[in-house]
Amino acid sequence: MAAQPTIDTQRLDAVLGAFEPGDGSALIEALHDVQSEFKYLPEEALDRLADRLGVSKSRVYGVASFYEGFHLEPRGEHICTVCMGTACHVRGAPRLLEHLEREIGIASGQTSEDLTFTLEEVACVGACALGPLVIIDGKYHGNTTTSHLTKVVGKLKKD
Ligand code: FES
Structure with a gap:
């Protein structure tokens, strides 16, 4: 598990400043905004929120x-x-997941120490015709292969 990094308090101030003090009804919206700013909900942000x-x-x-x-x-x-729903599973999703674990060097469900990659599984996302399906940074890679994933991950490592 990656350690909690220090967060930029100016960015947090900007997010929280959009909400009226004492407006408890905005809790879920505020959580969404904090997460979209930091990609997760840092402890410090939750306390200040x-x-x-x-x-x-x-x-x-x-x-x-x-x-x-x-x-x-x-x-x-x-x-x-990696989609691990039934349709993707029977078309080789477990092999793709193992491949990504090796390529990235972390197990499913983990985030790399340097916070470059998170690898996770999801159940069916409703695009079964594209199986096996891997979603990388929101982009769908349908009918994908281990060699394609090696290329995509290799490019991300270089960037
Ligand atoms: S099983 Fe993967 S999208 Fe449906």
């Missing part, structure tokens, strides 16, 4: 951990998501 909106820290952490879309741990600059 609780103060800003006048909501208890336990409520903020409760909501943040309830929804799957929120991430409490740092995420990599590049997010590689």
Whole structure:
């Protein structure tokens, strides 16, 4: 698991400044905004968000951990998501996942120490005709192969 990096408080101030002090009804929207700024929900940001909106820290952490879309741990600059739904699974998704684990050097569900990559699995994303499917930084790589993934990941490593 990657350590929590220091966050840029000016960026955090800018995000939190958009919300009225004491407006607890904006909690989910504020969590979304913090996550889109930092790619995850840093502890310091959650504490300050609780103060800003006048909501208890336990409520903020409760909501943040309830929804799957929120991430409490740092995420990599590049997010590689392998679809492990049935259609992708039977077309070789496990082999692609193992390949990415070797290429990136982390296990599924982990983020690299240098915060370059996060590798994760997802259940069917509804694009089964494209299987096996890997999503890298939001781009769908359908009917993909290990050699294609090597190229894509290699390019990201160089950038
Ligand atoms: S199983 Fe992968 S998109 Fe449906």
